[in-house]
Amino acid sequence: xxxxxxxxxxxxxxxxxxxxxxxxxxxxxxxxxxxxxxxxxxxxxxxxxxxxxxxxxxxxxxxxxxxxxxxxxxxxxxxxxxxxxxxxxxxxxxxxxxxxxxxxxxxxxxxxxxxxxxxxxxxxxxxxxxxxxxxxxxxxxxxxxxxxxxxxxxxxxxxxxxxxxxxxxxxxxxxxxxxxxxxxxxxxxxxxxxxxxxxxxxxxxxxxxxxxxxxxxxxxxxxxxxxxxxxxxxxxxxxxxxxxxxxx
Ligand SMILES: [Zn+2]
Numbered sequence: 342x343x344x345x346x347x348x349x350x351x352x353x354x355x356x357x358x359x360x361x362x363x364x365x366x367x368x369x370x371x372x373x374x375x376x377x378x379x380x381x382x383x384x385x386x387x388x389x390x391x392x393x394x395x396x397x398x399x400x401x402x403x404x405x406x407x408x409x410x411x412x413x414x415x416x417x418x419x420x421x422x423x424x425x426x427x428x429x430x431x432x433x434x435x436x437x438x439x440x441x442x443x444x445x446x447x448x449x450x451x452x453x454x455x456x457x458x459x460x461x462x463x464x465x466x467x468x469x470x471x472x473x474x475x476x477x478x479x480x481x482x483x484x485x486x487x488x489x490x491x492x493x494x495x496x497x498x499x500x501x502x503x504x505x506x507x508x509x510x511x512x513x514x515x516x517x518x519x520x521x522x523x524x525x526x527x528x529x530x531x532x533x534x535x536x537x538x539x540x541x542x543x544x545x546x547x548x549x550x551x552x553x554x555x556x557x558x559x560x561x562x563x564x565x566x567x568x569x570x571x572x573x574x575x576x577x578x579x580x581x582x583x584x585x586x587x588x589x
Pocket of ligand 1: 483
């Protein structure tokens, strides 16, 4: 080969190598880019899917409790005093204790259900009271409309309790929470045999903690009882929650 030919050959060879080199560089870049996008896109979709599945399963379990959760939920009986039996105390304008008790008992039921409790709303002589088993039973009553000047509430449990510690705790929870919510004074001096020997205490299972509350006097405490029944019910529900979920 002449020098000129050799020179041209080298030049062509160099160009070819340059082209090959740039082509392989381009190929490397393209492959790399494809690998990069391949390694990103599908796993991220899969990750999103699995996150979504986790969220939806977590969401469904918290919104719709399984049977196990329901079986573990506290069970409470709320007696609407005098319901299905008689009107109880009466005011001259026709306002009855039974009517007030039912309003309060239904609101207590609603509040406790919202907290996940199983609530049995019971009548005064409800057939379910016989051997009734639950975490607690509270009977809701109100005091006479014929005692001028009397104001306040009180709570009692059965005298000869089979579970005095538990029932004392239920009574003290109701006293404290109801008092804090309504600001009504305590009126323990008017606790009668009708409360401590309340018929339902004899009917329910001896190991179901029971209490009866007289929420106030229908004459002097009328404003609170008629205008703020939701607050009154909150006091009772808070007493139940205090007892069931811990407390003094
Ligand atoms: Zn009553």
